Amino acid sequence: MSVVPLSVLDLVPVPSGSSPATALRNTVDLAGAAERAGYARYWLAEHHLNPGVAGSAPTIVIGAVAAATSTIRVGSAATLVGNVRALQIAETFGTLTGLYGPRFDLGLGRSGAPAPGTPAPTVTAPRGDEVVDGLLVPAPFVFHVAPGSRFALQGELLGRVPGDVERFDGELEHILAFLGGTFTRGDELVDATPAAGAEVELWIHGSTGGASARAAGALGLPYGASYHSSPGTVLDSVRAYRDAFRPGVLEAPHVIVSADVVVGRDADEAGELGLGYDRWVHSIRSGVGAIAYPTPAWARANPLDGASAEAVADRVATRFVGDAATVGDQLETLRRVTGADELLVTTVTHDHAARVRSYELLAAEWTARDAQSARQDTTVTEAA
Numbered sequence: 001m002s003v004v005p006l007s008v009l010d011l012v013p014v015p016s017g018s019s020p021a022t023a024l025r026n027t028v029d030l031a032g033a034a035e036r037a038g039y040a041r042y043w044l045a046e047h048h049l050n051p052g053v054a055g056s057a058p059t060i061v062i063g064a065v066a067a068a069t070s071t072i073r074v075g076s077a078a079t080l081v082g083n084v085r086a087l088q089i090a091e092t093f094g095t096l097t098g099l100y101g102p103r104f105d106l107g108l109g110r111s112g113a114p115a116p117g118t119p120a121p122t123v124t125a126p127r128g129d130e131v132v133d134g135l136l137v138p139a140p141f142v143f144h145v146a147p148g149s150r151f152a153l154q155g156e157l158l159g160r161v162p163g164d165v166e167r168f169d170g171e172l173e174h175i176l177a178f179l180g181g182t183f184t185r186g187d188e189l190v191d192a193t194p195a196a197g198a199e200v201e202l203w204i205h206g207s208t209g210g211a212s213a214r215a216a217g218a219l220g221l222p223y224g225a226s227y228h229s230s231p232g233t234v235l236d237s238v239r240a241y242r243d244a245f246r247p248g249v250l251e252a253p254h255v256i257v258s259a260d261v262v263v264g265r266d267a268d269e270a271g272e273l274g275l276g277y278d279r280w281v282h283s284i285r286s287g288v289g290a291i292a293y294p295t296p297a298w299a300r301a302n303p304l305d306g307a308s309a310e311a312v313a314d315r316v317a318t319r320f321v322g323d324a325a326t327v328g329d330q331l332e333t334l335r336r337v338t339g340a341d342e343l344l345v346t347t348v349t350h351d352h353a354a355r356v357r358s359y360e361l362l363a364a365e366w367t368a369r370d371a372q373s374a375r376q377d378t379t380v381t382e383a384a
Contacts, residue, residue: 002370002373002374002377003332003366003369003370003373004335004340004342004343005040005342005343006039006040006331006342006343006344006345006362006363006366007039007040007041007042007073007256007342007343007344007345008030008031008042008043008344008346008359009043009044009045009077009228009258009344009346010027010030010031010042010043010044010045010055010346011045011047011055011346011348012024012026012027012044012053012055012061013052013053013054013290013293013348014051014052014053014054014292014293015295015350015351016052016291016292016293016294016298016350017292017295020054023054024054024061024064026352026355027044027055027064028064028065028068029352030352030355030356030359031065031068031069031072031074032068032069033356033359033360034359035069035071035072037359037363037364038363038366038367039072039359039363040072040073040342041072041105041342041344042065042072042073042075043075043077043105043344044058044061044062044065044074044075044076044077045058045076045077045078046058046076046078046079046080046083046109047290048083048154048157048158049150049153049154049157049289050150050284050289050290051289051290051291051292052280052283052289052290052291052292052293053290058076058079059076059079059092059093059096062075062076062096063096063099063100066099066103066104067100071103072103073103073104073105073201074100074103074104074105075104075105075107075201075203076105076106076108077105077107077109077203077205077224077344078108078109078203078204078205078224079107080108080109080110081108081109081110081167081168081171081172082158082160083158085171086171086172086174086175086178087174087178087192087195089106089108089175090174090175090178090179090192090195090198091178091192091193091195093106093179093195093198093200094178094192094193094194094195094196094198094200095194097194097198097199097200098194102198102199102200104200105200105201105202105203106175106200106201106202107203107204107205108172108175108203108204108205109204109206109212110168110206110211127139127140129314132235132337133333133336134333134336134337135333135334135337135338136231136317136318137231137234138231138232138313138314138317138318139232139314140230140232140233141232141285143285149287149288150287150288150289151287168211168215169211169215172204172215172219175202176219178192178195179195179196179198179202180196180197181196181197201222202221202222203216203222203223203224204216204219204221204223204224205223205224205225206223206224206225206237206241207225207226207229207230207234207237208230208236208237208240209233209236209237209239209240210240213225213238213241213244214240214241214244216241216244217240217241217242217243217244217245217246217253218244218245218246219246219248219249220245220246220247220248220249220251221248221250222249222250222254222255222256223238223253223254223256224255224256224257224344225237225238225241225255225256225257225258225340226257226258227257227258227318227334227338228258228259228260228318228319228346229258231314231315231318232314234257234338235337235338238255238338238339238340241255242255242339254341255338255339255340256340257334257335257338257340257342257344258343258344258345258346259318259330259334259346260277260315260318260319260346260348261319261321261327261330261331261347261358261362262274262277262319262320262327262347262349262358263322263323263324263327263347263357263358263359263362263365264321264322264358264361265323265357265361266323267322267323270322270323270327270358271322273296273321273349273350273351274321274349275294275296275299275300276293276294276295276296276298277315277316277319277348278304278309278312278315278316279294279299279302279304280294280348281315281316282308282311285312286308286311293348293349293350295350296350323361324362324364324365327362327365328365328366328369331366332369345359345362347359
């Protein structure tokens with residue numbers, strides 16, 4: 001059996017001492033390297049009001065990446081419904097397809113920022129960390145948006161209102177209709193040019209076993225599950241999608257699972273490159289907003305205190321850091337346990353050249369494993 005396709009999730013990180021403009025140019029450079037290395041997809045995330053993340057306008061960056069590449073699929077993971085309406089989303093991806101051809105993936109998510117006045121989530125008794133067939137599945141992290149935090153401000157400035165989450169299914173149906181050229185008002189067919197007929201691959205992304213997973217399954221759409229940002233709920237997420245799946249756009253379930261990785265030329269180099277990740281994740285979870293990604297030297301001199309380190313322990317423990325063979329083994333475990341049809345990797349380091357090299361080393365390892373698997377399949381076939 002061949003290894004599953006490997007793709008890139010780019011958060012457009014801003015290294016400390018650098019600038020958002022440089023981070024955006026780094027993204028275009030990395031996309032070219034990813035295409036040359038053989039990655040299947042290059043996806044951009046949507047984040048707002050984060051000093052250390054320049055990916056606040058992913059559809060614009062998607063266009064820049066598409067212009068700098070020719071074969072790799074390009075898309076969003078995810079375009080956040082609630083921040084923009086269905087017609088605008090469909091028209092944007094129809095425009096991209098018209099300009100650069102049918103190689104776009106429209107990944108949809110519910111929201112990155114709750115509406116002002118949205119109640120805090122109900123906290124149930126958490127389970128502890130588990131190891132499932134070699135994969136660490138930590139206790140789920142319960143995210144609470146504190147009043148006055150940057151997350152709360154996002155909701156206010158983006159015009160979020162209570163009930164936005166509930167209209168996700170309706171917006172999704174509209175997007176499908178706009179792209180399929182079947183949207184009607186009364187008895188009138190509404191042509192949403194240039195969305196109508198655009199060959200856009202639609203995905204839904206989620207981090208829990210909640211409504212997003214169920215919606216993807218009910219419509220027979222491919223689904224993106226997050227181990228990199230919500231490792232404690234990834235198995236619930238995948239299970240809910242598969243349980244809800246009914247043939248629709250697809251005849252069978254199809255899942256891509258994300259992972260945070262850093263690959264070095266050896267374990268020591270990878271460990272050095274990985275420094276600062278805990279500080280960066282803590283800045284996001286604390287509601288301050290992602291800080292510019294620190295240098296290893298700064299991170300070493302400014303460790304998190306005990307309580308802060310505990311708050312991000314699940315993310316640190318589930319980041320795959322090592323040489324290419326080690327990380328390749330960890331990704332194989334993630335694929336086996338989740339049953340993923342594809343894997344999506346995201347890498348953040350302070351040094352851009354090291355980040356590019358991490359992706360290149362991993363791609364070379366993955367290609368070698370695929371070739372070895374093909375040889376084994378041939379041997380088995382011939383023996384039979």
